Amino acid sequence: MSSMPDLQQSRDDRNIPIDKVGVKNIRYPIVVLDKSRDKQHTVARINMYVDLPHHFKGTHMSRFIEILNQHHGEISIERMDTILQDMKDRLEASSAHLELEFPYFIEKQAPVSRARSLMEYQCQMIGSLGDEADFVLGVTVPVTSLCPCSREISERGAHNQRSSVSVRIRYRSDRHHIWLEDLIEWIESCGSAPIYSLLKREDEKAVTEQAYDNPMFVEDIVRAVTVKLQSVEDIEWFRVECENFESIHNHSAYALVEQRR
Numbered sequence: 001m002s003s004m005p006d007l008q009q010s011r012d013d014r015n016i017p018i019d020k021v022g023v024k025n026i027r028y029p030i031v032v033l034d035k036s037r038d039k040q041h042t043v044a045r046i047n048m049y050v051d052l053p054h055h056f057k058g059t060h061m062s063r064f065i066e067i068l069n070q071h072h073g074e075i076s077i078e079r080m081d082t083i084l085q086d087m088k089d090r091l092e093a094s095s096a097h098l099e100l101e102f103p104y105f106i107e108k109q110a111p112v113s114r115a116r117s118l119m120e121y122q123c124q125m126i127g128s129l130g131d132e133a134d135f136v137l138g139v140t141v142p143v144t145s146l147c148p149c150s151r152e153i154s155e156r157g158a159h160n161q162r163s164s165v166s167v168r169i170r171y172r173s174d175r176h177h178i179w180l181e182d183l184i185e186w187i188e189s190c191g192s193a194p195i196y197s198l199l200k201r202e203d204e205k206a207v208t209e210q211a212y213d214n215p216m217f218v219e220d221i222v223r224a225v226t227v228k229l230q231s232v233e234d235i236e237w238f239r240v241e242c243e244n245f246e247s248i249h250n251h252s253a254y255a256l257v258e259q260r261r
Contacts, residue, residue: 015054020097022049023064030075032104032123035181044075044102050093063090075100077125077135084129095130104139104180110196110203111210117198121184124168138168141184143191144207145244148215160211161247163191165221169229170237178234186232190224192216218244218253226257236261 026046034040048064067086071079080098087096105118124138143163151158165187171178188194193211196203216224221242229238237260244253 017054018052020049021052021059022047022097023061026065026068028068028075029073030100030102031073032076032102032180033078033177035179036107040104042102042104044100046101047097047099048087049097050087050091051095052093059091059093066090077137080125080127080135081129081133084127084133088129095128098125098127100125106181106184108194108196110199111206112202113200115198115200115203117196119195119197121180123180126168134170135173136168136170137178137180137183138166139180139183139187140164140166141187142195143188143221144193144195144211145218145221146192146211146215148217148220150248151212151215158212158215159246159248160192161245162195163218163221163242163244165191165225166241166243167225167229168239169235171232172234172236176234178232186228187225190216190221190228218242218255222255222257226259230259230261 024047026048028044028046030042030044032040032042046068048067050059052059064087067083067090068075070086071083075083084096084098087093087098101122101124103120104123105120107116108119109116122140124136126136126138128134141164143165144160145163146158146160167183167187169178169183192214193207196207199207222240225240225242229235229240239256239258241256242254246253
């Protein structure tokens with residue numbers, strides 16, 4: 001096998017370095033810390049990249065998969081730095097990037113009946129390792145939003161819709177671990193009402209009335225989430241996006257706040 005040509009290592013004379021090269025959309029099992037059950041097993045969609053110096057023709061794509069297999073059963077937030085370092089070493093790179101997107105499930109109780117059900121949230125872990133390490137935790141949380149203007153001008157009712165709140169944070173992991181459950185709870189508290197996967201009639205009444213009593217523009221939601229994240233000392237940077245999938249308009253309403261502390 002050593003006599004077979006290695007074209008990836010051959011020289012490229014165009015003098016163009018590549019910032020990121022690698023593999024995308026790998027489906028792979030991972031382990032995530034669960035606040036109530038210690039660990040949760042889920043399946044992530046993974047992207048893996050390294051930089052490529054200008055003089056190399058290509059990188060060895062198979063080595064990304066080999067690295068995943070070497071860490072099988074241990075791919076978690078605590079292992080990201082180790083995996084990123086392995087990527088740099090094995091692929092002779094000066095920087096490595098690892099992106100995980102996965103469903104995370106939390107058991108929720110309906111507000112009145114207390115009926116239990118699992119609610120799914122889409123989460124992200126994004127790690128980079130160059131001269132320094134960087135880690136971003138992200139989650140997308142659906143909430144209900146009820147339009148304050150609609151409630152104010154209407155004699156009966158007000159239009160409401162499902163909203164999607166996406167939050168990404170950087171935090172001091174050496175001082176404090178921020179649980180996905182806590183981050184999700186903070187975001188859910190900033191909408192007109194939470195979303196549930198199971199509601200009985202008495203729950204529907206309670207949630208509908210909660211939303212009516214708590215109208216929120218898209219601007220209100222991102223500002224409320226911002227205030228909540230500002231109160232968490234260990235968060236160093238965050239980005240909050242909200243999209244309202246309008247029920248009476250042929251467009252979405254959108255707002256974004258990004259802050260570094």
